[in-house]
Amino acid sequence: xxxxxxxxxxxxxxxxxxxxxxxxxxxxxxxxxxxxxxxxxxxxxxxxxxxxxxxxxxxxxxxxxxxxxxxxxxxxxxxxxxxxxxxxxx
Amino acid sequence: xxxxxxxxxxxxxxxxxxxxxxxxxxxxxxxxxxxxxxxxxxxxxxxxxxxxxxxxxxxxxxxxxxxxxxxxxxxxxxxxxxxxxxxxxxxxxxxxxxxxxxxxxxxxxxxxxxxxxxxxxxxxxxxxxxxxxxxxxxxxxxxxxxxxxxxxxxxxxxxxxxxxxxxxxxxxxxxxxxxxxxxxxxxxxxxxxxxxxxxxxxxxxxxxxxxxxxxxxxxxxxxxxxxxxxxxxxxxxxxxxxxxxxxxxxxxxxxxxxxxxxxxxxxxxxxxxxxxxxxxxxxxxxxxxxxxxxxxxxxxxxxxxxxxxxxxxxxxxxxxxxxxxxxxxxxxxxxxxxxxxxxxxxxxxxxxxxxxxxxxxxxxxxxxxxxxxxxxxxxxxxxxxxxxxxxxxxxxxxxxxxxxxxxxxxxxxxxxxxxxxxxxxxxxxxxxxx
Numbered sequence: 001x002x003x004x005x006x007x008x009x010x011x012x013x014x015x016x017x018x019x020x021x022x023x024x025x026x027x028x029x030x031x032x033x034x035x036x037x038x039x040x041x042x043x044x045x046x047x048x049x050x051x052x053x054x055x056x057x058x059x060x061x062x063x064x065x066x067x068x069x070x071x072x073x074x075x076x077x078x079x080x081x082x083x084x085x086x087x088x089x090x
Numbered sequence: 091x092x093x094x095x096x097x098x099x100x101x102x103x104x105x106x107x108x109x110x111x112x113x114x115x116x117x118x119x120x121x122x123x124x125x126x127x128x129x130x131x132x133x134x135x136x137x138x139x140x141x142x143x144x145x146x147x148x149x150x151x152x153x154x155x156x157x158x159x160x161x162x163x164x165x166x167x168x169x170x171x172x173x174x175x176x177x178x179x180x181x182x183x184x185x186x187x188x189x190x191x192x193x194x195x196x197x198x199x200x201x202x203x204x205x206x207x208x209x210x211x212x213x214x215x216x217x218x219x220x221x222x223x224x225x226x227x228x229x230x231x232x233x234x235x236x237x238x239x240x241x242x243x244x245x246x247x248x249x250x251x252x253x254x255x256x257x258x259x260x261x262x263x264x265x266x267x268x269x270x271x272x273x274x275x276x277x278x279x280x281x282x283x284x285x286x287x288x289x290x291x292x293x294x295x296x297x298x299x300x301x302x303x304x305x306x307x308x309x310x311x312x313x314x315x316x317x318x319x320x321x322x323x324x325x326x327x328x329x330x331x332x333x334x335x336x337x338x339x340x341x342x343x344x345x346x347x348x349x350x351x352x353x354x355x356x357x358x359x360x361x362x363x364x365x366x367x368x369x370x371x372x373x374x375x376x377x378x379x380x381x382x383x384x385x386x387x388x389x390x391x392x393x394x395x396x397x398x399x400x401x402x403x404x405x406x407x408x409x410x411x412x413x414x415x416x417x418x419x420x421x422x423x424x425x426x427x428x429x430x431x432x433x434x435x436x437x438x439x440x441x442x443x444x445x446x447x448x449x450x451x452x453x454x455x456x457x458x459x460x461x462x463x464x465x466x467x468x469x470x471x472x473x474x475x476x477x478x479x480x481x482x483x484x485x486x487x488x489x490x491x492x493x494x495x496x497x498x499x500x501x502x503x504x505x506x507x508x509x510x511x512x513x514x515x516x517x518x519x520x521x522x523x524x
Contacts, residue, residue, distance in 0.1 A: 001417040002409075015419055019408040036509055044361035044452050044508040048350045050412050073364075073411045 006059045007067050007081045020056030022046050023068040024088065050074060054088050108304040111215055130296065131303035136310050136333050140168045142340040142491060143329055145315050145352055147171025148180040149291075150469055150476065151344035152298035152309070153484025154491070156214075159305035161485075162492035167307045168338075170331060172314040172348075176295030179346045182414075182446035183477040184369050184391055184403040186382050188225040188286035190245050190252045192519040195502040196455060197248040202499050203482025204285060210481055216297030218289050219396065225286030226255070226264060228385040228431075230275040237519075238281045245283075255280045264381050266432045273430050275388050288382060288393055288401075294480055318356040318466070326356070326465030342467045342491050347412065347447025349470035356463050360470060361508045362449045365406040366416035367474050370443035372435070374398030383431070390427035399441060402428060406448065406474060416445045448474050452508065454517035458486055458500040467491050468505070 002014040028034040028042055047053065053073045058066045070079040070089065080089045109115065109128050119127060142158060144151045147169045158164045169175075187207055189200035207220050229235045238254070245252035257269040260280040269277045299309055310333065317330035318341060328337040343352045347364040379394035391403030404424040407416040421443055429436045451457060451471035456479070458469045469487040472479060486500040496504075507513055 001419055014408075014417060017408075040361075040509045041359075045359050046361070046363050048363050048410060050348070050351050050364075053410070055409065071409070074413065076409075076411055076413050 002076060002078075004057060004069070005078055005081050006057075006062060006065075007083055008063045008065055009059060012059065012062055016059060016061040018058045018060045020058055020066060023054040023056045052079060056084075108215075108300070111217070130300040131309055134308045134310065136168060136170075136313065136331070136336055137166075137308065138335075139166075139337040140308070141166040141338065142342065143167070143336060143338045144169045144342045144344055145329070146178075146344040146346065146348075147175035147295075147299075147309060147311065148178050148344065148346060149176065149294045149298060149480035150180075150346075150472075150483050150487065151342070152176075152295055152302055153480055154342055154344060154469065154487040155307045155309075156298045156302040156305065157485050157488035158492060159302060159307055162488060164492065165306055167302075168336065169302070169307060169309045170313045170315055170329070170336075171309070171311045174311050175299055175309060176292055179446040179448065179476060180291055180295045180480075182369065182444055183291060184393065184401050185288045185291050185395075185477060186225060186286070186384070186391065186393065186403070187220070187222075187289060187478040188283050188382075189250050189478070190225070190227070190241060190281065190283045190286070191250075191516060192241055192244050193514055193516065194248060195514050196516055197245060197250050198499050199456075199482060199486075199503070200479060201248070201250050202486070203479045206481035206485060207289065208285075210289075210294075210297070214297040214301045216293060216300060218293045218297050220287065220289040222285050222287040223393075224263065224282055224284045224381040226260060226381055226383050227281045228260070228277050228383065228387070229279045229281075230277065230385065230387045232278075234387055235278055238279070241519075242281050250283070251285050252281055252283050255282050264379070264383055266378060266434060267383065268431055268433055275385075275427075275430065277431070286382065288395075290396075291477060294477075298484070315352060315355070318352070320356060320463065324463060326463060339465050340467070340491055341465060342469065342487060344469045344487065346470070346472070346476065347449050349449050349468065353461070353466075353468060353470075356461070356466050358461050358463055358466065358468075358505075360457065360468065360505060361452055362471055363410045364412060364447050364449050365409070366411050366413060366445040367406045367448045368404040368416040368420055368443055368445045370402050370404065370421055371395070371399035371441050372402070372438045373441050375400070375438070378434075385427060385431065388427040388430075389424050390431055391424070392428055392432070400435065400438065404443075406450075412447055414445050414447055448472070448476070450474070452517070453513040453515045455514040456483070456503055457505055458483060458490060459496060459504045460490065460494070461505065
């Protein structure tokens with residue numbers, strides 16, 4: 001089980017969280033003018049990075065807030081957590 | 091209907107230089123101290139050039155190489171494997187085989203595979219221990235009953251056997267099952283596919299490896315692919331590997347959890363996410379469990395191996411990862427369900443558990459297709475249910491590579507379906523791992 005550093009609550013066990021998928025995906029707009037290629041990328045294509053991956057978590061059974069994290073998908077170690085809306089740390 | 095004619099199963103066509111396995115040869119070798127068994131496949135050095143290269147030495151990849159050589163006459167084929175053959179998801183699954191999928195496209199695909207399973211031991215001259223002992227899927231809610239009965243009817247329309255059982259009939263088929271009405275998720279009925287069952291996972295990889303090797307296929311282990319080289323025309327020219335550059339004009343990627351990593355080397359994006367999927371086995375006990383039981387609602391997947399271990403499948407972890415390990419609470423969740431359905435197993439100890447990395451598509455159906463890069467083909471997205479598809483996927487993938495176009499059975503399973511919206515949405519049909 002992962003120990004996840006919620007930026008609001010500190011380290012908490014994984015069972016308190018839900019995973020929110022890849023971070024920094026922006027819904028294309030306006031919908032009527034978006035072509036099929038763009039919709040395909042937004043709806044279905046994911047980086048699925050082997051290495052450092054930016055992802056969303058929600059502390060669903062804690063503070064309830066969404067936040068983003070950088071995690072190495074080859075070790076599952078968290079490298080950084082940051083608040084929703086903030087830029088990805090370098 | 092597409093032509094669903096089966097490949098010629100009558101002629102295994104193993105080269106003469108291979109020893110044939112038989113009851114007589116076992117007895118003869120046994121009486122003579124088990125001396126004189128040949129090496130089952132060679133350990134060749136990679137050649138500088140092949141007509142086709144398969145990336146990934148699991149059952150799917152080895153099988154594709156075998157069918158390319160056996161049915162399509164390709165002479166010069168290599169299978170490149172990062173680790174050892176059968177060491178990925180082929181050796182990590184719970185060996186369940188069934189074809190009771192909802193949609194017409196899926197039923198055709200998985201039943202094609204099931205029909206190949208039925209003769210695979212004879213075709214390969216290798217005992218893959220296919221055991222059609224029946225796969226029973228439990229219903230615990232009114233919704234389950236409706237969904238499962240819909241599956242039963244849809245399957246029967248497609249010529250796939252499946253039947254509805256009342257709880258007492260389910261108990262008669264699987265005596266350890268608890269059908270008491272007072273448990274948290276009582277058994278309200280079940281669907282039974284009698285042709286479904288299990289097979290020996292390692293033997294599938296070894297059987298295909300031996301048969302492919304006999305037809306001249308080079309199986310090259312410890313040979314990670316690190317790049318795909320494209321020519322000026324954008325077509326495949328060769329692959330960079332840990333053991334040097336290999337020229338080829340056809341590359342078939344069959345790399346399970348790493349498929350998106352390999353495809354990216356050629357600049358192709360595929361709609362995949364890779365998740366850990368775990369399984370575990372109990373200590374071995376005497377034969378008690380006669381079939382396969384699955385409960386999608388409470389996540390229990392269980393059968394008994396010939397060695398006596400209960401083989402239990404758990405769910406995927408919530409996050410994508412390449413670590414081949416998952417969290418304990420996922421296993422505990424499955425064991426909760428197992429202990430409620432089979433109370434007599436509560437005192438069993440679990441012997442070991444492990445994880446594999448499964449590549450999951452958004453609609454939970456696979457991709458077996460050409461790609462936008464000429465000469466590059468992909469067989470991926472089997473998610474949590476690729477083992478059952480091994481012979482069928484391998485056969486259709488080989489067809490696709492040899493003909494440079496899909497077989498009618500795998501024609502719907504393209505990458506483009508995520509662009510034009512023709513999804514084969516088994517996820518919405520089942521909403522769980524397959």
